[in-house]
Amino acid sequence: MKKLIVAGLGSMGWPMASNLLGAGFDITPYDVDTKKVEQFERLGGTGGELSTHLAEADGLLIMVVNAEQVRSLLFDKGMAEKLKQGACIVQMSTVSPGDSAQISREVRAIREDLYYVDAPVSGGVVGAEQGSLTIMCAGNPDALAACRSVFEVLGSSIFQAGYSAGQGSAFKAVNQLLCGVHIAAAAEALALAEKNGLDLEVMVEMLGGSAASSWMLKDRGPRMILPPDDITSMVDIFCKDLGIVCDAAKQSRSYTPLASAAYQLFVASSERGEGKLDDSQVIRTYRLLNGKG
């Protein structure tokens, strides 16, 4: 793989495309926002007629917001139709396992000669910028092998989730289940501590060194005590991601009481108008319900 289209130049897609450019890949950028495309071309992206580039590219890397946008690119905009024979669609956006499998089937229905790799990531904007994402990939073994050089630029940990589209997205859903439940659990624990009049700073220090510790507790716990000026990740991201976890549970008929409860806590925060706050601020829903809001 040398020539790629990168579709989606948002907070994740932009740094990913930049890193690929820096590593010597020929990158044609695409975004609905044409200003972003022009800006990326000025940095070294390949401009010109998109259809021509699609017909020449080895791969189409997609990093957009949801399954609807993936479908819009592939089918409404006709990108799947225009790709050259044997090209690989590398779908890295977070979508449900069922959506990923379905999109793969829809691609196959119109183009049996394309590869579809299901390859969501974790690590956020920082991971995208540093090229240290965790990549969970699934698909045809030859296509996965061909994607290796791309993934090694984008991430520091590459896990093969399986050979079927949907399995990468299922890995991501399981990952997000824990991330979301751990943030909500940290909020629940600290709100209980607060209601009991305990010193939260001593508490977070204690918890961080005990069997009660989690990556999220250590990262978000201090942000729950002192609301941050910056935003690591928004409440709305977990409404989306835990929503996908609940979809994945429904699609596979699995029992997920903790994920469902955590999802509803993030939604309650968002519905009160706090969706754009740092996700640590889900503690505000606990405080409200504890009469401390």
Next chain:
Amino acid sequence: MKKLIVAGLGSMGWPMASNLLGAGFDITPYDVDTKKVEQFERLGGTGGELSTHLAEADGLLIMVVNAEQVRSLLFDKGMAEKLKQGACIVQMSTVSPGDSAQISREVRAIREDLYYVDAPVSGGVVGAEQGSLTIMCAGNPDALAACRSVFEVLGSSIFQAGYSAGQGSAFKAVNQLLCGVHIAAAAEALALAEKNGLDLEVMVEMLGGSAASSWMLKDRGPRMILPPDDITSMVDIFCKDLGIVCDAAKQSRSYTPLASAAYQLFVASSERGEGKLDDSQVIRTYRLLNGKG
């Protein structure tokens, strides 16, 4: 503090008493099981008339199963009455914050001259044996200062939770909320992965290196995949500890949906006759509900 009564020679109390003995404290052992008392006396514990030792001891360290046993020692057996003026009751068993505060009041009602230190621990049997417990203490500052030399033998991390009885136990409840929810969340995540046909070993490796990680996931996750021969801690321990978390939430009128759901999962495991299994085996309740049991 030089002369102590240690009441409760179970899997926690025995190694704690041994460590204090090894550190040069004069230890008079007590347990309802007189064989254990005799055994500890042979190892160097001070034997003879318990009432005499109570009247001479600087402190009474209690490490039993629940609040009922604490009350039985202090009041039914009359230990509180028999202690010398200014002696310190060091209550290290896991009880609810409300029970701890209430027992402290009951002591004060009959003996205004005693100190009561609320000092539960975390770290389990391994921590007790290695003298590496985390100790969460609350009580009168002079009494806490006097207990320091005892705590330094028993633990490697000593946190002052506050000055009122109940605050140490509230710290412990918050700690156990996270421990219990994290075990259940790991089980929920891995059961979802299993239902989706994913490779659990790759999954646990991936999760352990991502933002989804927790101490419990790393420790109990592999035990969920391959049921262990040994037992770290039983399902029934979390029925008890998350029961105390729910009591603490009720006493302080706090919202704890994740802890409540996790509690019920452990209870469901126990009620099916699996209370003596390793707590990682709470995943069996998920499997059952997922039609994979």
